[in-house]
Amino acid sequence: MTDGQATAKATSVASNNGNNKPVMDASCRSCVRLVREILQNPTSRPRQVLEAFAGGMQQQQHKQEEQHPSFSLKPIDEGVQVDLRVPDEPWSLLKRWNRIAPPPQEETSRSGGLTFPAPVLATSSSLSNTTTPIRYTTETIRIECRPCEETGPEQGARALIMGPNPLSIIACTNRLAVHDRAEMSEVLVHELVHAYDVRRLRLDFSDCESTAYSEVRAAREAECYTGSKWAPTLLQEFCVKQRAIAATNNVFPTWGRKCVRSVFADAYKDPRPFSQDDLRQYVLRSNDSIPEGNNHSSNHQRQYYQAVGGSDK
Template sequence: RKGREQQQEFERRNTSLAGLPTFPIATSARQSPPPPAQPPMEIQCSWCGDEGPEGSARAFVKGPDPMSITLCANRLQSLEEVEEVLVHELIHVYDVRVRKGSDALDLRQCDQLAYSEVRAAREAECFNSSRFTKAYCVRDRAAVATSNMFPKDGRHCVAQVYEEAMKDLSPFNNSDRDVGKKTSIHYPPHSEK
């Protein structure tokens, strides 16, 4: 019975993802040719284990070829959490897939992972932190995440890239958002079955 209830809850959460909002990407005033076609990227929900790269993560990126985002259905309790982890993981996807040439990040390198983790923490977990606590929140979340892959060097890598990464607001620009003020999002109601 417990397994059936968990499966029903998983299916309910999975169907409620259809109404999630999209996020604007900064565009240049100059018209440039469209980027080369990229292979499609999946976003999937699954039950996540307690070991390996899944560890205690709420979501993670697989890739780079093919690239996908896995949401851990057994660790996400609300649409707000789903939104937060999607923003976090999509920052990583942007850093790996959308940045051009030498600006593209290789998240298998400690300093580049740390750079992306600082940006992702700033836009997701720490977005609503006060000005006073934001720096601590971002440093801590980025160090914990980077240390999962680089236990000995994670904190040091974050310290090295922190200032530069905090200034990098791509793919957003200041006209797209009021930095530090989250836009309220209204989700469509979901029906209980």
């Protein structure tokens, strides 16, 4: 959404308040409280994404990092502000996607959302000189709760990402069950993966294939996440593909399916922001938090069947 566009507000101004301080409604307060609880829980999936975003669990355990926390959570009226201390490392562009879709101005887009530089898809970080000290920079992400519009890019969305400055994740309180921890966690993971792709991979969301690349990765980590190596791979791939096609079609209705097909194989196996060490530790840590007797694998399989729909023809 452009800066000039009006957005729905999660707050109303109290007439008896002399300084006109905004007052949130009950659903927004519940949403804000739940977001804070989830992000403060060290075993939650959104928290794991933030840790990986900030450099990975291995970095968290490094003695040097004990004096410089990799991220901090700051309460704000509408939600949470996340300040991440991330490596300031350049990304080398090893490949540009062959454009199969017309430039954004030739496509009838319902987005109007993020505006970024020319399409760039970084597929690998440049090799760093181990003798050179790592430089760090601070990335800020605002996670806010408010009602979303019924028209335009917010139409039908449970959550969305806006930016680039500040980069914001909006949780739509008029479409989310604000007391449902599982749904809120899923939405936060999905949008945090997008935030990573915008900030660290420098993906251009006005480009169809870059959007598709990010939607594949976000669906894999959120709606279609298994948490178990025993999950049915083909079923997960089907879930991810259908979710990514639906999401990309919202922005590129003519080319969305083709863009997802063109990037799916590479995007699906791209583990970033996680490393293999991160993934192993996250699974162990998450399994420790599952109550005894919980049929975790079966629950995820049922969620897959509920999530997928249609066919990729």
